[in-house]
Amino acid sequence: MLKIEVLGPGCKRCHALEENVRTAVREMEVEAEVGTVSDIREIAARGVLMTPGLAVDGETVASGHLLSVNQVKKILEARTESMS
Amino acid sequence: MNGVLPNSWRAEWKPLAWVIAVFVGIYWLPVGDPRFEGAVVEALALTKWYAQEHVLLCLVPAFYIAGAISVFLNQQAVLRYLGPGAPKVLAYGVASVAGSVLAVCSCTVLPLFAGIYVTGAGLGPASAFLYSGPAVNVLAIVLTASVLGMGLGAARAVGAVLFAIVIGLLMHMLFRKDEEARIAGQEVPTSQEEVDRSLTQNIVYFALMVGILVFANWGRPEGGTGLWYEIYHVRWIVTAVLAAGLGLVLVAWFGLSWSRLALVALPTIVLALLFPETPALPFVSATVAFSLVTSTSQGELGEWFAASWGFAKQILPLLLVGILMAGLLLGRPDQEGLIPSEWIAGAVGGNSLGANLFASVAGAFMYFATLTEVPILQGLMGNGMGSGPALALLLAGPALSLPSILVIRSVIGTRKTATFIILVALMATVTGLAYGAITAS
Numbered sequence: 001m002l003k004i005e006v007l008g009p010g011c012k013r014c015h016a017l018e019e020n021v022r023t024a025v026r027e028m029e030v031e032a033e034v035g036t037v038s039d040i041r042e043i044a045a046r047g048v049l050m051t052p053g054l055a056v057d058g059e060t061v062a063s064g065h066l067l068s069v070n071q072v073k074k075i076l077e078a079r080t081e082s083m084s
Numbered sequence: 085m086n087g088v089l090p091n092s093w094r095a096e097w098k099p100l101a102w103v104i105a106v107f108v109g110i111y112w113l114p115v116g117d118p119r120f121e122g123a124v125v126e127a128l129a130l131t132k133w134y135a136q137e138h139v140l141l142c143l144v145p146a147f148y149i150a151g152a153i154s155v156f157l158n159q160q161a162v163l164r165y166l167g168p169g170a171p172k173v174l175a176y177g178v179a180s181v182a183g184s185v186l187a188v189c190s191c192t193v194l195p196l197f198a199g200i201y202v203t204g205a206g207l208g209p210a211s212a213f214l215y216s217g218p219a220v221n222v223l224a225i226v227l228t229a230s231v232l233g234m235g236l237g238a239a240r241a242v243g244a245v246l247f248a249i250v251i252g253l254l255m256h257m258l259f260r261k262d263e264e265a266r267i268a269g270q271e272v273p274t275s276q277e278e279v280d281r282s283l284t285q286n287i288v289y290f291a292l293m294v295g296i297l298v299f300a301n302w303g304r305p306e307g308g309t310g311l312w313y314e315i316y317h318v319r320w321i322v323t324a325v326l327a328a329g330l331g332l333v334l335v336a337w338f339g340l341s342w343s344r345l346a347l348v349a350l351p352t353i354v355l356a357l358l359f360p361e362t363p364a365l366p367f368v369s370a371t372v373a374f375s376l377v378t379s380t381s382q383g384e385l386g387e388w389f390a391a392s393w394g395f396a397k398q399i400l401p402l403l404l405v406g407i408l409m410a411g412l413l414l415g416r417p418d419q420e421g422l423i424p425s426e427w428i429a430g431a432v433g434g435n436s437l438g439a440n441l442f443a444s445v446a447g448a449f450m451y452f453a454t455l456t457e458v459p460i461l462q463g464l465m466g467n468g469m470g471s472g473p474a475l476a477l478l479l480a481g482p483a484l485s486l487p488s489i490l491v492i493r494s495v496i497g498t499r500k501t502a503t504f505i506i507l508v509a510l511m512a513t514v515t516g517l518a519y520g521a522i523t524a525s
Contacts, residue, residue, distance in 0.1 A: 009195055009491075012398055040198040041495055049163055049199035050192060064159065066394070 002032040002079065007043045007053035013066045014038075017052040024072040030080065123421040127411030130459065134407050138230060140364065143400075144371055145297040146226040151392025152293065153222060155384070156286065157185055166213070170205045179209035180248035183217030184225075193217040194488060198495045207263055207496065211504055212252025214492070215511075218454075218482035219244030223399065227458045228478070230301055236461075236471070239519050240478045247479070247511040254507055259500055285337055292330040299323045300367065320363040324356070327370065338384055340377075348373040399454050406456025414463025421463065429468030432477075435520030437513070443473035444512035447481030448505055449489070457481050472520020480512035 004021055008014025018036060025032045037043055037055075046055060050064035054072070056079050067075070089096060114120040162185050164170065165178035179200070186196060193214065201210035218224065220241055229237025256263065281289075302319040305312040315322070331349060334340040351373055356366040378389035414428070415421035432439045452460065457478060465474050484505065493501040 013394070039494075040195055040491060041202060043195055044198035044202035044495070047199075047203055049166070049196055049204060050159065050186065051195040 002030060002076070003057050004032050004034045004076075005037050005055040006034070007037045007046060007048050007055060007060070007063070008051040009040055009043070010036075010038050011051075014052040017054065017066055020067060020069045021054070021072050024069045024076060027069070028073055028076060030076060032076075119420075119422065122419075123412050123415065126415035126419050126421050127408045130411030130416050130463075131404065131407045133416065134459065138227065140368055140371070141300045142226060142230045142297070143223075143396075145293065145300070146223050147392045147396045147399075148388075149226075149290070149293050149297065150222045150395050151388050151390075152290065153185055154395075155388050155391045156281075156289075159186055162186060166200045166204050166209055168204055170209075172205065172208075175205040175209040176212050176249050176252050179205070179212040179252060180216045180245045181220060182213055183220045184222060186217075194491050197492070201495060206256065207259055207500065208252040208256030210252075211255040212248040214504070215251050215483050215508060216244040216248035219479065221454075223395070223455055224457075224482065226297065227455050231458050231462055232465070232474075235523065236475060236478065239475050239515075243475065243479055243515045243519075247515060251504070251507045251511060255500070255504060258503060262500075281337055285333075289330075289333055289337070292326050292333060295326040296323055296330065299326065323363075323367075327352075334385070340381075340385060344377045344381075348377055402453035403455045403459075406453055407459040410456070410459035410463040414460070414467055417462065417466030420467065423467070425467035428464055432464065432469045432473040435470045435472040435517065435524060437517065439470060439473045440476045440513045440516040440520070441509070443469070443476040443516065444480040444509040447477040447479075447512065448484040448509055449486050450481060451485035451487060452482050454482075470520055471523045472516040472518075474516075475519045476512040476516030479515055480508055484508060 004025070006014060006018045006021060008017065014036070018034065021034055025034060037046070043051065043053065046053065046060045048060055048063040052066060053063035054061055054067065054075065056075070061075055061079075162178065162182050165174055166182065170178075183193070186192065196217070197210050197214045200213055201207055204210070225237055225241050228240055299315075299319045299322045302316050304316055328349075331340075331345050335342060335345055348370060352366045352370040355369050356363070359365050375389065375393075378385045379393070380386070381389070411421060413421045413423050432443050461469075461474055461478060464477070465471070469477075489501060489505065492504070496504075
């Protein structure tokens with residue numbers, strides 16, 4: 001099961017990204033656990049300079065932009081393909 | 085012990101407290117008291133003035149510029165100078181101006197600060213960025229210059245940049261031992277599409293938008309002659325030419341189709357010919373049509389609109405509340421709100437050390453939502469605040485607030501946070517004193 005984390009201190013863009021991630025997961029029917037990281041030190045330590053960031057299975061894969069549902073899907077597709 | 089309530093009393097006391105507070109407030113509302121009624125009128129009048137004078141001509145183009153910055157400028161290139169491998173000397177300079185490109189919204193300043201500190205170039209550049217970020221963001225400069233005048237706008241931007249470098253260097257030197265003990269981490273590139281436009285093309289594009297903003301808002305000068313006045317006379321023609329240029333640039337480099345450009349251009353031209361006395365009309369129609377066209381575009385134009393609209397949604401509601409509060413408490417320039425102007429003039433009038441210091445310290449702890457410092461400053465100056473303390477407040481206010489101080493403390497610890505606050509207050513006070521002295525003479 002994929003572990004997806006949205007990294008951000010809790011502003012609107014971070015919530016919007018979380019929504020997009022949940023929509024993408026739902027539409028792709030992928031098994032995933034979606035969580036948020038809002039502690040700023042933790043976010044910084046994960047290498048995210050510009051929030052919101054996105055991490056999959058502990059690896060930070062994107063930062064700086066509010067990814068659309070389609071962009072999230074592309075990232076998740078790439079992850080599931082490389083796993084199988 | 086819960087009875088039939090769905091939640092325990094623990095959860096219910098908050099809504100109850102709100103109901104009581106609002107009820108008591110309204111029960112004792114001083115309706116009929118002339119000062120109160122005057123303040124309410126001032127709040128509404130100030131908001132109307134902002135809507136009429138600043139939103140359409142000033143804020144809307146500024147939101148588009150801010151959106152363009154966040155979508156089209158290569159932030160990765162800027163972030164490289166703030167990352168762990170960056171040449172340290174350059175990092176300070178870049179950090180002090182990076183806020184204009186990186187942090188158009190206030191919510192990105194704190195995470196960026198933490199990122200630069202924890203995995204990037206370190207405490208020095210992070211502190212520099214923290215101080216200047218909110219001050220050099222495009223929207224802040226535009227509105228400050230537009231409402232409070234070019235003098236304060238320029239002083240704010242220049243002061244923030246200069247003293248960001250100073251504060252950054254001081255923080256670095258004061259805590260050098262601590263810095264050497266910390267570990268830097270991996271930096272993750274931002275997910276931004278590669279853009280194939282040359283630097284020249286970007287410069288032209290941004291220059292056109294900034295030009296439209298500047299000329300549409302060209303202030304009416306005192307006296308009826310001179311270059312300034314001539315420009316004022318022809319400002320709409322210049323704006324129109326620049327807008328036409330922007331249209332062509334969008335077709336040539338951004339994939340706008342001619343038919344969509346026509347959708348924007350034709351109604352604008354028609355309105356301009358029909359109503360030559362009210363240039364605001366074609367300007368508004370152009371903006372509306374342009375928004376319609378970009379919001380329904382795929383690709384870059386759509387992304388640009390989405391970013392600009394995102395900023396507008398985020399910032400306008402709080403700005404509205406800020407303007408209403410400023411009007412209620414302080415009134416329009418030359419008017420009073422709830423607070424008597426003697427109090428303001430007494431605390432921060434003139435250019436004394438005390439006034440500047442008070443303004444800096446108060447500003448450091450007060451919370452200003454993005455852009456709300458402008459109507460608040462406007463009200464304070466209208467009630468007798470000196471220009472020196474005003475600049476001090478502008479430099480210390482938006483950068484810090486009690487909530488942000490707590491967050492900063494969680495990142496760099498109490499000692500460093502306290503040092504940063506003291507440095508900010510000192511720099512703001514000194515800059516205010518200098519500016520007050522220069523503008524008074």
